[in-house]
Amino acid sequence: MSPAFNPLDSRLAIISGEGDLPSKVLKSASLLGFQGIVINLTDTDGQIKNLSEWKTFKFKIGNIGRIFKKLHLEKITHIVLCGNIDRPKLYDMKFDIKGLDIMSKIAFKGDDGALKILSKEIENEGFNIIAPSTFLRNSNFPKGHIAGPKPNDNLLNEIERGYEVLKNLSASDVGQSVVVQHGIVLAIEAIEGTDEMIKRAGKLKSSGTGPILIKTPKLNQDLRFDQPVIGINTVKLAHRHGFSSISCKYDGVLVIDLNKVIDTANHRNITLFGF
Amino acid sequence: MSPAFNPLDSRLAIISGEGDLPSKVLKSASLLGFQGIVINLTDTDGQIKNLSEWKTFKFKIGNIGRIFKKLHLEKITHIVLCGNIDRPKLYDMKFDIKGLDIMSKIAFKGDDGALKILSKEIENEGFNIIAPSTFLRNSNFPKGHIAGPKPNDNLLNEIERGYEVLKNLSASDVGQSVVVQHGIVLAIEAIEGTDEMIKRAGKLKSSGTGPILIKTPKLNQDLRFDQPVIGINTVKLAHRHGFSSISCKYDGVLVIDLNKVIDTANHRNITLFGF
Numbered sequence: 001m002s003p004a005f006n007p008l009d010s011r012l013a014i015i016s017g018e019g020d021l022p023s024k025v026l027k028s029a030s031l032l033g034f035q036g037i038v039i040n041l042t043d044t045d046g047q048i049k050n051l052s053e054w055k056t057f058k059f060k061i062g063n064i065g066r067i068f069k070k071l072h073l074e075k076i077t078h079i080v081l082c083g084n085i086d087r088p089k090l091y092d093m094k095f096d097i098k099g100l101d102i103m104s105k106i107a108f109k110g111d112d113g114a115l116k117i118l119s120k121e122i123e124n125e126g127f128n129i130i131a132p133s134t135f136l137r138n139s140n141f142p143k144g145h146i147a148g149p150k151p152n153d154n155l156l157n158e159i160e161r162g163y164e165v166l167k168n169l170s171a172s173d174v175g176q177s178v179v180v181q182h183g184i185v186l187a188i189e190a191i192e193g194t195d196e197m198i199k200r201a202g203k204l205k206s207s208g209t210g211p212i213l214i215k216t217p218k219l220n221q222d223l224r225f226d227q228p229v230i231g232i233n234t235v236k237l238a239h240r241h242g243f244s245s246i247s248c249k250y251d252g253v254l255v256i257d258l259n260k261v262i263d264t265a266n267h268r269n270i271t272l273f274g275f
Numbered sequence: 276m277s278p279a280f281n282p283l284d285s286r287l288a289i290i291s292g293e294g295d296l297p298s299k300v301l302k303s304a305s306l307l308g309f310q311g312i313v314i315n316l317t318d319t320d321g322q323i324k325n326l327s328e329w330k331t332f333k334f335k336i337g338n339i340g341r342i343f344k345k346l347h348l349e350k351i352t353h354i355v356l357c358g359n360i361d362r363p364k365l366y367d368m369k370f371d372i373k374g375l376d377i378m379s380k381i382a383f384k385g386d387d388g389a390l391k392i393l394s395k396e397i398e399n400e401g402f403n404i405i406a407p408s409t410f411l412r413n414s415n416f417p418k419g420h421i422a423g424p425k426p427n428d429n430l431l432n433e434i435e436r437g438y439e440v441l442k443n444l445s446a447s448d449v450g451q452s453v454v455v456q457h458g459i460v461l462a463i464e465a466i467e468g469t470d471e472m473i474k475r476a477g478k479l480k481s482s483g484t485g486p487i488l489i490k491t492p493k494l495n496q497d498l499r500f501d502q503p504v505i506g507i508n509t510v511k512l513a514h515r516h517g518f519s520s521i522s523c524k525y526d527g528v529l530v531i532d533l534n535k536v537i538d539t540a541n542h543r544n545i546t547l548f549g550f
Contacts, residue, residue, distance in 0.1 A: 092481050108432055108458035157383055165447040172440040174460045183383035185449045188463040191479055200475075204466055206367050 012036030017083030065098030110173025162214030202241025210244035250274030287311030292358030340373030385448025437489030477516025525549030
């Protein structure tokens with residue numbers, strides 16, 4: 001927990017995408033004594049609406065002005081952004097005036113560039129942004145070998161190859177993961193998402209030791225938004241597609257349910273390694 | 276035509292993958308007075324076997340020692356490598372001794388690193404390597420606007436974004452093309468090939484002006500092997516997936532049938548632009 005804020009003085013808004021993360025954050029925030037609301041940006045009614053007494057409001061992501069109005073009305077002081085947001089088809093969205101204003105600043109920025117502008121706008125409105133990891137205990141990918149078969153030199157070579165690609169890409173503010181096998185970069189992630197990339201690499205792999213997923217935040221990435229995440233579904237999917245390892249930057253990648261992730265990897269002979 | 280060799284003194288081997296390029300090269304080499312053989316590395320019997328009097332020999336790509344022996348036996352002096360070779364599933368291949376020797380040097384190199392080692396081995400055997408473009412007139416992607424709707428500032432911004440990504444990636448010796456739309460990098464090519472990437476980006480695109488394919492050789496890439504290529508099929512595929520433009524590094528990307536490519540792009544309202 002960050003000591004920088006006190007739940008009793010805070011009113012939290014959980015701005016929620018898809019996946020398990022938002023409900024974990026809500027549960028934990030609630031236990032920690034926070035009060036607040038949920039802004040549901042997904043197309044569904046939100047899996048988290050019945051988990052607590054927190055009111056849920058559904059918004060389209062383009063209605064940034066209306067979301068800000070609601071946050072002010074609810075006297076929100078702190079904001080956490082969490083869950084996958086299927087990269088919004090930006091040019092398919094209807095923006096309100098505030099949204100258009102922000103979008104005009106975001107055009108032709110990379111992922112991080114866009115998120116930095118958005119965060120500045122949120123802070124300009126008087127809200128503080130908190131990282132989802134603040135609410136999850138034991139949620140950082142650990143260092144070294146943590147599950148599955150012991151890593152060998154070959155794994156370390158593969159990681160070095162993949163990490164170099166990601167570092168070079170990160171200068172262009174794109175890409176959070178790659179798949180490497182036998183020194184060959186099978187797949188590079190752009191906006192399709194890690195799951196789609198795992199499936200693709202599964203079709204491109206050769207025999208021998210299975211491919212490895214290498215995941216890291218971009219250099220200088222603000223981990224309060226869009227921090228790379230893995231969970232048990234990542235491990236299961238990688239296993240199903242013949243991978244041998246998931247290797248993440250330690251303290252850089254968020255793990256949902258670390259203990260379950262470790263169990264799942266041990267059961268499926270997937271090496272988890274924090275580099 | 277390179278003035279460095281004389282067809283009458285040369286015996287050419289066309290080492291042939293898939294696609295239209297090998298038969299174009301064979302036709303042109305034959306017209307220019309070359310004699311030689313074809314080494315067919317594809318799984319098919321080769322589309323080019325009946326095009327000329329040149330003998331065709333079929334080999335597995337792993338049998339590098341046996342290929343070298345054949346080239347010596349046929350008194351080959353010059354070699355041209357052309358056509359797509361579906362990235363061989365290296366670890367699925369059976370290598371002869373020479374092949375294993377070369378593979379041990381190639382392990383954990385990027386694409387270009389591997390090709391440089393292979394070319395050195397070929398040259399050590401006494402053969403000269405010639406670029407496929409030597410045999411194709413008018414085959415370099417031209418500079419500026421050459422087909423389809425006139426480019427606007429937006430296109431130039433998209434190209435800048437994509438080219439920056441490719442330059443950064445090229446330091447890792449991977450990636451020859453990307454797809455960009457509205458400043459967002461929709462897809463980055465690793466080993467899946469350009470066609471697969473175009474199809475993927477087609478599913479990820481948003482509305483408004485269609486995505487553009489940006490293609491360039493890697494920095495310092497030896498254009499005698501693995502030079503990026505486009506042809507009418509690339510244009511048709513891009514059109515089918517809603518693209519607005521194909522933009523290539525001029526003099527860096529090989530075009531098969533430039534005039535037909537320009538016609539095809541004009542008919543389908545695809546901008547072709549050499550940056």
